[in-house]
Amino acid sequence: MPRKPNKIVVERRLFESEARPHLDALYSAAVRLTRSQVDAEDLVQDTLVRAYRFYDRFEAGTNFKAWLLRIQMNTFVNRYRRATRERQVFEGPMAVPVGEGVMSRATMRALTDPVGDAQRRLIAQEITRAFDELSEEARAMVLLADVEELSYKEIAEVMGCPIGTVMSRLHRARKQLQASLQQHARQLGIIDADDDDTEDPVSLEAFRSRKAVKS
Amino acid sequence: MSCKLVRRHLGAYVDGELDPATQIEFERHLEACSGCQEHLAFERSFRQQTRDSIGGLEAPEHLWRRTLHRLDEIDDAKKQTSLIEIRPMRWRQTGLIAAAAAALLIVGGVVGLPDRTDYQGAGMLQDVVDLHSKALPSDVEAEAPQEVVRYFQGKTPFPVKPAQFEEPSVKFVGARYIKVGTHPAAALYYNHGGRRVTLLVFQSPELVQSAHRTQVAGRELYYHDVGGNVVTIRQHGGVNYAFFGDLDRPVLFQLAANARVAY
Numbered sequence: 001m002p003r004k005p006n007k008i009v010v011e012r013r014l015f016e017s018e019a020r021p022h023l024d025a026l027y028s029a030a031v032r033l034t035r036s037q038v039d040a041e042d043l044v045q046d047t048l049v050r051a052y053r054f055y056d057r058f059e060a061g062t063n064f065k066a067w068l069l070r071i072q073m074n075t076f077v078n079r080y081r082r083a084t085r086e087r088q089v090f091e092g093p094m095a096v097p098v099g100e101g102v103m104s105r106a107t108m109r110a111l112t113d114p115v116g117d118a119q120r121r122l123i124a125q126e127i128t129r130a131f132d133e134l135s136e137e138a139r140a141m142v143l144l145a146d147v148e149e150l151s152y153k154e155i156a157e158v159m160g161c162p163i164g165t166v167m168s169r170l171h172r173a174r175k176q177l178q179a180s181l182q183q184h185a186r187q188l189g190i191i192d193a194d195d196d197d198t199e200d201p202v203s204l205e206a207f208r209s210r211k212a213v214k215s
Numbered sequence: 216m217s218c219k220l221v222r223r224h225l226g227a228y229v230d231g232e233l234d235p236a237t238q239i240e241f242e243r244h245l246e247a248c249s250g251c252q253e254h255l256a257f258e259r260s261f262r263q264q265t266r267d268s269i270g271g272l273e274a275p276e277h278l279w280r281r282t283l284h285r286l287d288e289i290d291d292a293k294k295q296t297s298l299i300e301i302r303p304m305r306w307r308q309t310g311l312i313a314a315a316a317a318a319l320l321i322v323g324g325v326v327g328l329p330d331r332t333d334y335q336g337a338g339m340l341q342d343v344v345d346l347h348s349k350a351l352p353s354d355v356e357a358e359a360p361q362e363v364v365r366y367f368q369g370k371t372p373f374p375v376k377p378a379q380f381e382e383p384s385v386k387f388v389g390a391r392y393i394k395v396g397t398h399p400a401a402a403l404y405y406n407h408g409g410r411r412v413t414l415l416v417f418q419s420p421e422l423v424q425s426a427h428r429t430q431v432a433g434r435e436l437y438y439h440d441v442g443g444n445v446v447t448i449r450q451h452g453g454v455n456y457a458f459f460g461d462l463d464r465p466v467l468f469q470l471a472a473n474a475r476v477a478y
Contacts, residue, residue, distance in 0.1 A: 008290050015286075020279065027274035041278050048282045052289060053365055108257040111264070120264075127268035145230065146262050147270035152232050171226055178261070 015055050019048055022065045026072055029143050033076050035132060046079070047072040066154040073140060073158050107182050110190065122190055123181075130180035138173035145170050216244045221251050225258050339419060340439065340446055342395045346402060347413040347459045353389025353404055363390050367401050373454050375401040375416050379475040384408050395419070405460070412460030412470070419455055423448045431472035447471055 026047060030040035051058075051071050058067050103111075114120045131139060137159075144155045155170070156163045221244050227233050228241050245251050355366040360377055367375040370392045377387050388404040393415070400417035426437035426448050437448035449456060449471055456476040460467060 008293050012286065012290060016283075023274045023279055024272065025270075027278065028270055028272040031272055032269055037275075041275070041281070044274065044278060045282050045285060049285045049289065052286050053368065056361070103257070105253070108253065112253075112257040112260040114264075123264060124268040127265055131265070131269050142265065143269070146265045149266075152227075152230065167227060167232070171223075174226055177265070 011055065012052075015052055018064050019051065019068065022068055025065060025148060026068060029069060029148065030072065030076070032131070032139060032143055032147075033073075033136070043072060043076055043079075046075050050075060063150070063154055065148065066150050066158060069144065069148060069150070070158040103178050103182055107185065111181070111185070119190065122188070123185070126181055126184050126188070126190070127177070130177050130184065133180055134173060134176055137169065138176055141166070141170045141173040142177060146174075216240050218244075218248060218251055221245070221248070222254050225251075225254055229255070229258050229262060339396050339398075339422060343415055343446075343457050344459065346393055346395070346415065347411070350411065351391060351393070351402070354391035356389045363403075366390065367392065371399045371401055371416070373416075373418060375403075377403050378414055378456065378458075380405070380470060381473040381475075382407070382470065385412065385470065407460060407462060407466075407470070410461045412458060412462065412467075414474075414476075415455070415457035415459075416476075417455050417457070420450075422455055423450045429468075431468045434472040436468065436472060449476070451476075 023044070026044045027040060030043040030047075031037055034040050034043055047068060051068055054071070058064065111123065114123050131142060134142065140159065141155070144150045144158055145152075150158065152163050152166045152170075155166045159166065161169075221228075221241060224233065224237075224241075228238070233241060245255060355363055363377050364374060367390075375390075377390065384407055386406045388406050390401060390403045393400050393402045395415060395417045398417040398419055400415050403414040403416065405412040405414065423437040426439050426446075429436050429438060429447075434449065437450055439446035439448070447458075447468060456474075458467065458471050458474070462470070
């Protein structure tokens, strides 16, 4: 049924004014998800087209950015995932080990207060690298929680999983990120390699052998 | 509260996701424990550094413009007036599909293969009947017609709207995407006094070529006699509307003739 042109114009203006402020966030997340600027642009465009089509389903008063990110995540999973399969090795047994004491105190101190801009830049680079090595799911978790600052409830809706699952996945993702960062930071000498001040260290070997025993 | 517990859930604490009682316990512990304070400082700082490192990319200038063009296309499609809502997915090429739709009506239960030389047509009719018999579940429940329209966008090469029946006893139940042979189709499910009526919408203009013709309620209907049952086709063009259900033949004829398949 044809709609009244006025209604279309009003809806369109409203959508544009609501969506435009989130363009950078969508693009940012899309680049991190697809690891490609070209794919990211397509993903964002498809996301916004879908959002516009489903605009009347958006519940006024809820988080519009979270809603857009949910559409983007679904679109990504459905359409772009195949292209990024090659990184799945990081989701398997080779994934960075997780442990409570994965970050030593000295590392923690070095990373809490980086000294100087050069150090900061280096750490930022290393965080990006470590992030790119995470699994798709872990990347999504870190993006939604730490970058976009969505609530667990909103993340649960975006990812289509229970809140409890969000908590454990997010915890795991952050620990993976930190562990990977710590390894490289040591190699690069950003942090002290002679770092015995660990509270309860979990070495790679210990973690793997423990895992092996379990399975 | 142990340090281990606090550190394990420090992330949730920083995220403000702990319940208020636990939150207070955490605060109390943190006030007194310098080790955990250090962890907290790190947690906060690392959060910030993560945000600074991987967030904050700016979308290229042309991306928004590109997107607006796509939205224009959707708006154009919304504005277009079309008697029977037949539009190909490339919304601007509306002229490509001729304005005609066929309604296919099958009365009765099991239907044999129709006696036709055109196997593809016969196979298609069989598919239509099978799809009704299987009673597959709906993908989209009876919602506002717009919901159904959206559901089929991108699935079928033509827009789909649930047909409206004159008879108030016919209730729309739900819909799903399906295939008739190789043709993408919309299956729309109705209920008429406790009996299922299925309406299949798909493109196959040749399906009426060897059909009989009749007039019901001033509406031109095509039909195939198929092993004691009947297949009725209401033709408007490239898209077929196919109704069938376990109803008496005159009742279904009436339903099909009076249905608003195009509005």
